[in-house]
Amino acid sequence: MTPLTKETMPKVGIRPTIDGRLGGVRESLEEQTLAQAKKMAALISETLKYPTGDPVECVIPEVCIGGAAEAAACEQLFQSQNIGLTLTVTPCWCYGSETMDMDPIRPKAVWGFNGTERPGAVYLAAVLAGHTQKGIPAFGIYGQDVQDAGDDFIPEDVESKILNFVRCGLAVAIMRGKSYLSMGGTCMGIAGSMVDPKFWEKWLGMRVEDIDMTEFVGRMQKGQYDQDEYKKALAWSKANLKFGEDYNDEAHTRSKEDHEKELEDSIKMTLIARDLMIGNPKLKEMGYGEQSQGHFALASGFQGQRQWTDHFPNGDFLEAILNSSFDWNGKRAPYIVATENDALNGATMLFGNLLTNTAQVFADLRTYWSPAAIKKASGHTLEGNASGGLLHLINSGPAALDGTGQQSIDGQPAMKPYWDITDEEVKSCLDATTWHPSMSEYFPGGGWSTRFKTRGGMPVTMTRINLVDGLGPALQLAEGWTVELPDDVHDTLDQRTNPTWPTTWFSPILNGKGPFVSTYEVMNNWGANHCVMTYGHVGHLFITLASMLRIPVYMHNVSEERVFRPSSWRAFGTADLEGADFRACQNYGPVYG
Numbered sequence: 001m002t003p004l005t006k007e008t009m010p011k012v013g014i015r016p017t018i019d020g021r022l023g024g025v026r027e028s029l030e031e032q033t034l035a036q037a038k039k040m041a042a043l044i045s046e047t048l049k050y051p052t053g054d055p056v057e058c059v060i061p062e063v064c065i066g067g068a069a070e071a072a073a074c075e076q077l078f079q080s081q082n083i084g085l086t087l088t089v090t091p092c093w094c095y096g097s098e099t100m101d102m103d104p105i106r107p108k109a110v111w112g113f114n115g116t117e118r119p120g121a122v123y124l125a126a127v128l129a130g131h132t133q134k135g136i137p138a139f140g141i142y143g144q145d146v147q148d149a150g151d152d153f154i155p156e157d158v159e160s161k162i163l164n165f166v167r168c169g170l171a172v173a174i175m176r177g178k179s180y181l182s183m184g185g186t187c188m189g190i191a192g193s194m195v196d197p198k199f200w201e202k203w204l205g206m207r208v209e210d211i212d213m214t215e216f217v218g219r220m221q222k223g224q225y226d227q228d229e230y231k232k233a234l235a236w237s238k239a240n241l242k243f244g245e246d247y248n249d250e251a252h253t254r255s256k257e258d259h260e261k262e263l264e265d266s267i268k269m270t271l272i273a274r275d276l277m278i279g280n281p282k283l284k285e286m287g288y289g290e291q292s293q294g295h296f297a298l299a300s301g302f303q304g305q306r307q308w309t310d311h312f313p314n315g316d317f318l319e320a321i322l323n324s325s326f327d328w329n330g331k332r333a334p335y336i337v338a339t340e341n342d343a344l345n346g347a348t349m350l351f352g353n354l355l356t357n358t359a360q361v362f363a364d365l366r367t368y369w370s371p372a373a374i375k376k377a378s379g380h381t382l383e384g385n386a387s388g389g390l391l392h393l394i395n396s397g398p399a400a401l402d403g404t405g406q407q408s409i410d411g412q413p414a415m416k417p418y419w420d421i422t423d424e425e426v427k428s429c430l431d432a433t434t435w436h437p438s439m440s441e442y443f444p445g446g447g448w449s450t451r452f453k454t455r456g457g458m459p460v461t462m463t464r465i466n467l468v469d470g471l472g473p474a475l476q477l478a479e480g481w482t483v484e485l486p487d488d489v490h491d492t493l494d495q496r497t498n499p500t501w502p503t504t505w506f507s508p509i510l511n512g513k514g515p516f517v518s519t520y521e522v523m524n525n526w527g528a529n530h531c532v533m534t535y536g537h538v539g540h541l542f543i544t545l546a547s548m549l550r551i552p553v554y555m556h557n558v559s560e561e562r563v564f565r566p567s568s569w570r571a572f573g574t575a576d577l578e579g580a581d582f583r584a585c586q587n588y589g590p591v592y593g
Contacts, residue, residue, distance in 0.1 A: 002278040003178045003296050004333060009050045010084025010173035012058045012166055013106075014041050015074060017090040017099040017123070020066025029092050033064050035152065036113065037089050043154060044166055051333050051357055053419040056170065059083060068098045075103070084173025087111060087162065088127070091120045096127040102136065105591060107169035107548045109139035111158060114146050128567045137547075137566035137588060139165055161564060168545040171354035172591075174298070176205035181277055181295045184213045184303025184341055191467075192342035192528060193303065199473055202590035203549050204347065209295040213308050216272055224291055225271040226282040229328075233267045236328035244434030244451065247499050252440035259437055262446040266317035273302065273318050274335060299350045301341030305443075314438050314447035315339065319398030323349075325359045325418040326401075326426045333418055334359040339398035345530045348465045348475075352534035355541045357417040359400035361454075361533035363393035363504065365462075366497060368523040377496075380489040385481045385507045389519040393462075393504040393533060394497055403504060403533065404432040405455030405482065413455040413482070415535035436500040453494075454504040456484025459537045462506060465551070466527035472590070475546045476555035478522055479537045480508035504533060509557050516557045525555055540564065550585040554578065 016037035019025050041058035048056040059081045061074045078086070086101045091113035101108045108131075112124025124140055131138040141162060143155045154162070180200050187193040197208040219225060246253060254262075275283060279294025302315040309315075315337075321327050322335040336353055338346030339362055349360040370389045371382045382389065405413035406428035407421055416425075438447040463477040483505040485493070494503055508522045515525035539558040546553050547565040560577065565584075572587070573580035 001293055001296055003298050004051050004174075006050070006052050006054045009052065009054065009057070010082050010170060012041075012044055012056060012170075013074075013078045013081070013083035013086040014058050014060045015086055015088040015099075015101060016060065016064045017088055017094040018064035018066045019092050019094055020098075026064075026066060030064060032091050033089075034060070036091055039152065039154060040087060040089055040111070040162060043159060043162065047163055048166060048170075049357065049417070049419070050170070051174070051354065053333075053417070056166065065094075065099045067095060071099055071102075084176075085166065085169030087165070089113075090123055092123065093120070094123045094127070096123065096130045100127050100130055101138070102134075104136055107139075107165070107172050108136075109141055109162075109165045109169075111141040111162065114143040132568040132571060135588065137568050139564065140567040141165070164541060164544060164564060167355055168541055168548055171351065171545055172548050174354055175350065178298035179207050179209045179296045180343060180346060181297035181300035182208060182210045182341055182343065183216075183273060183276065183300055184308065185210075187303045187340035187342070188305050190340055190342060190529070192344040192530060193301065193340055195301070195341070195343040196467060199467060200343075200347070202593045203473055203551060205592045206298070209297060211276060211295075213303060215276070216269060216308075216312075219272045219291070220265065220268050224283065224286070224288055225268055225275065226280060229282070230267060230271060233271070233328045234264060237263065237267060240430050242431065242434045244436045246437045248437060248440050254437060254440060254446055258446060262313045262437075263317075263448060265313045266448055269313065269315065270318045270321050273300065273337065274322060276300070277335060299336035299338070299346045301338035301343050301346050303341040305340060309443045309445050309447070312445040314443040314445065314449070316398065316438065316447055316449045317435075319362070320401060320450050323359055323362070323398060323400040324402055324429070325416075325421055326429075331418045331421055331426065333357075334400060334402075336360065337398070338362060339395060342530050344465045344467060344528070345532055348463050348532040351465075351542060351545060352461075352463065352532055352538075355538060355545060356534060356536060358415045358535050359402035361393070361400055361403040361504065362395060362398045363531055363533060364395045364529055365391060365523065365526050365531045366394045367392040368520050369493065370520065374489070374493070378489040378492045380486065386483040386505070388507065388510055390483055391462075391506045391508070391519060391523055392493070392497070393506050393531065394501050395530075399450070399452075399502040399504075401429045401433050401450070401452070403454055403502065404429045404452045405458050406432050413458045415458070433502075439498065439500060449500040450502050451500055452502045453484070453490055454482045454502075456482050456505070458482040458535065460506065461534045461537060461539050461542065462508070463532050463534060463542055464526065464528055464530065471552075473551045474527075475542060475551050475553045476525075476527055477539045477542050477553065477558075478508040478516070478555070479539045479557055480506055483507050506533070511557050513557070515555055547581070547585075548591070550588050550590055552582040552585040554582070
């Protein structure tokens, strides 16, 4: 069963609150309050989409909330409508604790209209104080400029906070109740592949499902996959993939027949991994009812090395295709599959995908190349965004083909939601990628690995969740730009690692603070060998989402005016916002227990 359908998507609950005093006060405010709620709902539905591509749906009660009885009636409505987050809105004074959203789990925000005729901002301050006192964090939305009572527009600063809150709140709600599928176990001693159920359950509200990799062997041998789709996928791969040079030396070169079988097995593995994640009704038609259900997985990881790859094709094809926004069936939402079963990178990929609806690039944070080292190796002088040196993001094949940067927005390289990608852009991504026989010394069982070079000039955000003993999960991120080196320079540097793996050259934005004094210090302060690259300067969204999940952020280069956290975070300190974030997250603890 697929976890992402229009029918399963959580809705946004809009709570219009009002001064409940009848006899003139309430009557004068009903129309204005409901109009404000409807305006907010229209903004959300017209701007934001679910991962399915459908517009985000909002639910508004027919009656404004003036007291506890109407608050309870609204909650009953929301319980029946799969509400995942709420926005309370009002232009006036209301009774704070009588009208507030008391649900302890749902993300919640309050917009108090900044006007002088009626004290909506006073209610905002009062109800946020109640949320803080009761230990139910809420986001406060307060416009910078005073508006007239009759204004029917939403100011730009308010609009931005509403939309960013909803983006992050939907991510929280969509994750709840889904699964992470661990396909295999620990990979090469990598700590991130030692999947921690506590993290997924208590911080994300997701279960961990595990399968042994022999499940792949059994399904491949017994033909437990859609045979017609397999033939379609094989024909598509042969017609559309550009097969490149074999970089193995003579002693490790495999035969043409080996390569052919490895491609066939790689496609079968791809179909099986997808079916394990979300199920496939075709399997039920074939008599495999249990297998047809899948594991309701929103994200997964493929162990691969070494117990699998010593004997079978690696997971590079599987991961590259599933993580991309297209395949032989056309354009579709990316599947989240972490290489080497690094579940922490998988969670970070899931965050990026849900916040932006775009494919994610999984990579090693492999090397810091200083300007002097690049000059020595290639004779090239770095300039512009790259003048402080570069970080080499590279790994064996799992990077989404969207990461080529062959899509565009306003003429600039980009990675887009699948519904905005054109057929020409799909072809460009495929044409910019070459597929090479995997390096036998790494992968004795064979397989196919990808090679591409990400286009420069893309705004991107590099992220990673780490688990810290005694603390729990902590997030780090760096906004920056992709950089495109001249082909000869790129080849000189790339050949020193592995020419069969995709490369992104990344330059973080430096602001002179903490690790962001230099590109070297960004590398030096990174908490693991893996990272995720998400399109756009979206570090502020990661920070907001992390606060909803009570995950502190200990390294970022997002300016303070873009940071949006629950109002109660201020009570833990206003001078040292990073420290306050840690104290608040520790105080409230994980959302689910």
